[in-house]
Amino acid sequence: MTETREGTGHRTMEQAPRPVLGPDASDADTTLPDQTLYDVAAVEDIKEGEVLSVILKEQSIALVKVGDEVRALGGRCPHKGAPLRGRLHCQSKVHGDVLVCPWHKAVLGVEDGRVKEPVAFSGLPVYPVRLVEGRVLVGSSPVRQAPVEKRQEDESVLVLGGGAAGASAIYTLREEGFAGRIILIGDEGTPPYDRPALSKGIFLGGPDKVQPALLLNEEFYAHHEVIRVQGTVAALDCDARRVQLDDGRDYQADHVLVATGGRPARPELPGIDLEGVLTLHDVRDARKISESITGDQAVILIGGGLTALELASALRQKGAGVTIIAPEHPVPMEAQWGREVGQILLRLHADNGVAFVSDTAVVGIYGAKHVEGVELEDGMKLPCTHVLVAVGNRPCRDFLPMPLGGGEEGAMPGIVVDEEMRIQPGIYAAGDVATFRRESGLCRIEHWRQAQIEGRAAARSILGLPRQPMPVPWYWTQQFGKKIEYIGWGEPFDSVLIEGDLGSFDFMAAYMQGQKVVALVSAGRASAMARAAVDFEGFVAREVKTSIV
Structure with missing residues (x-):
C-alpha cells in the first residue's frame, strides 16, 4: 500500500482573507451572486485528488480542483461534522467527482454538493469561485440551488419501519422531487435515529442522556409533509398494497416499502424470561441497560459478534464486571476478519478486564425472579446480576403472506428482492429485512450504512430513476x-x-x-x-x- 500517513490538507489563514472583488468591481463576473469574493488560496496549493481546507469568515471551506477549475464547498460533512480535508476527492464511476466523509463514508457531489450515497441527510453548500492570476477567490455566501422539479404528485408511498432504511428512502424521495403523500409507520414514538450509537456507549451518561441523534429532524417531517404514525404492522396485503395495524387501523398506498428491520434473537434457554435478561435493539432497551446495570455489578454477555464486543467495551468503561461466553467465537471476529485481527481484539478486551469463555456454552439461566447466574454445559455455574443476549437478529417479516415471509428455499431468513429492491410490483424491501442476489448467491447485509444505501435504491425505483450499482458494504466498530x-x-x-x-x-x-x-x-x-x-x-x-x- 502506498500510504501510511496522509497530509492534513488544511490551511489556517494567519490573517483574515482579503476581499478582492465586490459587487461594484468593474471586472466582476455577472454569473456570480452579488457578493464580495475573498482571496483564500493559490491555485497551485490545491493538489489533484486532495481537498484543501481553508477558513473564510469562520466557515470551513473545502477547495477541490477539477481539471482547470476549482470548486468550493462546505468543509464539514453534514452528517457528524467530520472535517473534509486531505485525500478525499474521488472519481466515482457512477457519480463523477465526489467528496467522501472519512468517518462514515457519506458521498457528496463536487459539482452540486448533493448527497450521492448515504449516510448524510443533507448536502454541502456550494460557494461561488473565481480564479484570477493564479489565486482562488471565494464568496462567503452559498450559491442558491435550483429547486428540483416536482413529480408523482398524485401518488403515495407507505414506509413500514422507523429505521435507517426508511429514513433514507423518505429523504431520497423528497430530495428527488417526489411530491405525493408519504406515510411513515414505526413502532417507536420517536422518528428514526442513530441506532449504532446504542451499543457504542451512549448509555454511559445515564438514562437521561440516552437519546441518539435523529436521522431527520422534526422540522424535516413537518416541512416535507411526511405523516408519521406510531403502530405495529399486523398484515400486508401485497396485491391491494394495504397495511393493517394491530389496533385495526389500515392504510393503502401506490407504493409500499417494507423496512421493518430485525429484532434480537432470543435462544430457547431455561430462565431466558427472568428479570435481568436483556437484549439491545432500541433506545428503550439502552435506557433499561443504563438504569439497571451499575459499575459494581457482574454481567454475562452471550454472543461474540460486534454488538457483544461493543457492549462489553461500554459496560467495562462503566465499571461493571463483564464475561463474554461465545463458544463459536474463540477468537472474536475471526471468521469475518481473520485470526490476526481477531487476536488484537481479544487482547484489547483482555487488557481492559473482559473475561472470555470459549470452551463451553450456556445451557441455562438461573434465579428466582431475577437473574442470579448462568449454568454452563460443563456443569459450572457463574453468578451474575444481568445477562445480555447478543446472538444476532431475526428479520421482522411475520406480517407478510407466505412465501414472502419465509425467505427463499430456506437459504436466507429475509425477503428476497430483485435488482430494483422490488418484491413484486409496487412492493419493495430494504435494510435488515431484505435479501438480494449476487453472483455468489443470496446476500443479506445487517449494517447501518447498507440499510441506508438500500433505502435510497428502493426510493429511486419508486421514482423510476435509473438503477445504480450497489456499492461495496462498509461498516465500523469502536471498542475501548x-x-x-x-x-x-x-x-x-x-x-x-x-x-x-x-x-x-x-x-x-x-x-x-x-x-x-x-x-x-x-x-x-x-x-x-x-x-x-x-x-x-x-x-x-x-x-x-x-x-x-
Missing part, C-alpha cells in the same frame, strides 16, 4: 477508543496480507481469495477507506496490489 473499519461483501478468504502495525491499531489488511482482494479491514486509515468505499476495485488496483500483493 479503537476504531476498526471493514469494507467487503463478507466473502470467504484464504489468506490475509497486512501492512502496518496491528498492535498500535495502525494497519490495512487485505483479504484474499486466491489472487483476488475480496475485503479490507483497517485502523487509522480513514481516508484510504473512504476512497475504497467509492471505488473498491480501483482502490485495490492502485493502492493495494502495488505494494502488498
Whole structure:
C-alpha cells in the first residue's frame, strides 16, 4: 500500500482573507451572486485528488480542483461534522467527482454538493469561485440551488419501519422531487435515529442522556409533509398494497416499502424470561441497560459478534464486571476478519478486564425472579446480576403472506428482492429485512450504512430513476477508543496480507481469495477507506496490489 500517513490538507489563514472583488468591481463576473469574493488560496496549493481546507469568515471551506477549475464547498460533512480535508476527492464511476466523509463514508457531489450515497441527510453548500492570476477567490455566501422539479404528485408511498432504511428512502424521495403523500409507520414514538450509537456507549451518561441523534429532524417531517404514525404492522396485503395495524387501523398506498428491520434473537434457554435478561435493539432497551446495570455489578454477555464486543467495551468503561461466553467465537471476529485481527481484539478486551469463555456454552439461566447466574454445559455455574443476549437478529417479516415471509428455499431468513429492491410490483424491501442476489448467491447485509444505501435504491425505483450499482458494504466498530473499519461483501478468504502495525491499531489488511482482494479491514486509515468505499476495485488496483500483493 502506498500510504501510511496522509497530509492534513488544511490551511489556517494567519490573517483574515482579503476581499478582492465586490459587487461594484468593474471586472466582476455577472454569473456570480452579488457578493464580495475573498482571496483564500493559490491555485497551485490545491493538489489533484486532495481537498484543501481553508477558513473564510469562520466557515470551513473545502477547495477541490477539477481539471482547470476549482470548486468550493462546505468543509464539514453534514452528517457528524467530520472535517473534509486531505485525500478525499474521488472519481466515482457512477457519480463523477465526489467528496467522501472519512468517518462514515457519506458521498457528496463536487459539482452540486448533493448527497450521492448515504449516510448524510443533507448536502454541502456550494460557494461561488473565481480564479484570477493564479489565486482562488471565494464568496462567503452559498450559491442558491435550483429547486428540483416536482413529480408523482398524485401518488403515495407507505414506509413500514422507523429505521435507517426508511429514513433514507423518505429523504431520497423528497430530495428527488417526489411530491405525493408519504406515510411513515414505526413502532417507536420517536422518528428514526442513530441506532449504532446504542451499543457504542451512549448509555454511559445515564438514562437521561440516552437519546441518539435523529436521522431527520422534526422540522424535516413537518416541512416535507411526511405523516408519521406510531403502530405495529399486523398484515400486508401485497396485491391491494394495504397495511393493517394491530389496533385495526389500515392504510393503502401506490407504493409500499417494507423496512421493518430485525429484532434480537432470543435462544430457547431455561430462565431466558427472568428479570435481568436483556437484549439491545432500541433506545428503550439502552435506557433499561443504563438504569439497571451499575459499575459494581457482574454481567454475562452471550454472543461474540460486534454488538457483544461493543457492549462489553461500554459496560467495562462503566465499571461493571463483564464475561463474554461465545463458544463459536474463540477468537472474536475471526471468521469475518481473520485470526490476526481477531487476536488484537481479544487482547484489547483482555487488557481492559473482559473475561472470555470459549470452551463451553450456556445451557441455562438461573434465579428466582431475577437473574442470579448462568449454568454452563460443563456443569459450572457463574453468578451474575444481568445477562445480555447478543446472538444476532431475526428479520421482522411475520406480517407478510407466505412465501414472502419465509425467505427463499430456506437459504436466507429475509425477503428476497430483485435488482430494483422490488418484491413484486409496487412492493419493495430494504435494510435488515431484505435479501438480494449476487453472483455468489443470496446476500443479506445487517449494517447501518447498507440499510441506508438500500433505502435510497428502493426510493429511486419508486421514482423510476435509473438503477445504480450497489456499492461495496462498509461498516465500523469502536471498542475501548479503537476504531476498526471493514469494507467487503463478507466473502470467504484464504489468506490475509497486512501492512502496518496491528498492535498500535495502525494497519490495512487485505483479504484474499486466491489472487483476488475480496475485503479490507483497517485502523487509522480513514481516508484510504473512504476512497475504497467509492471505488473498491480501483482502490485495490492502485493502492493495494502495488505494494502488498
